[in-house]
Amino acid sequence: EAQVTQNPRYLITVTGKKLTVTCSQNMNHEYMSWYRQDPGLGLRQIYYSMNVEVTDKGDVPEGYKVSRKEKRNFPLILESPSPNQTSLYFCASSLYVGMNTEAFFGQGTRLTVV
């Protein structure tokens, strides 16, 4: 089954403790991205990647890191999480960069930083 898989689905952590949210897609998509969703703000892009070893900042990259060593994986790293990073996170992928390619989303990761 074609899908984007995020883990974990739920995570509660403490301020400053490094964490990684994994994202994997099995559709051989070139484009992958991370979003955070906050009430009243919609989805905002954190980072995106157009292919292996190519990553770039989105609209809200501060406090996050990503890597794209393999085509299928695009982990999101929070080196020192803070409470303002409490949010619902989505990983998404699409076949390529282009105006007619919809994004396929993972199930979401609900992160709480206390």
Place this chain on the structure above:
Amino acid sequence: AQKITQTQPGMFVQEKEAVTLDCTYDTSDPSYGLFWYKQPSSGEMIFLIYQGSYDQQNATEGRYSLNFQKARKSANLVISASQLGDSAMYFCAMRDYRDDKIIFGKGTRLHILP
């Protein structure tokens, strides 16, 4: 810069009535794609419908249609014969040919009343 505006934070509609969710967009690129996603209470993002900027006809997918008015830069989602299962958050999104991002509006929460 690209921008998506959804002016209806919430809507209440009687079951079986038609629903129109508003979306206006702004881009300087003549080549772009418009998308609608549904997010039920379970949290996942479900792709509903796509409209390309050069498409001559409005997109339709089952009970969903997109009322595309290019000159007005609007891309309203129409749901015919609404059902209780249509209760969800709905996001309008845009992707243009030059940019690498898919940007989202802030969403409209739709409540279908029995």
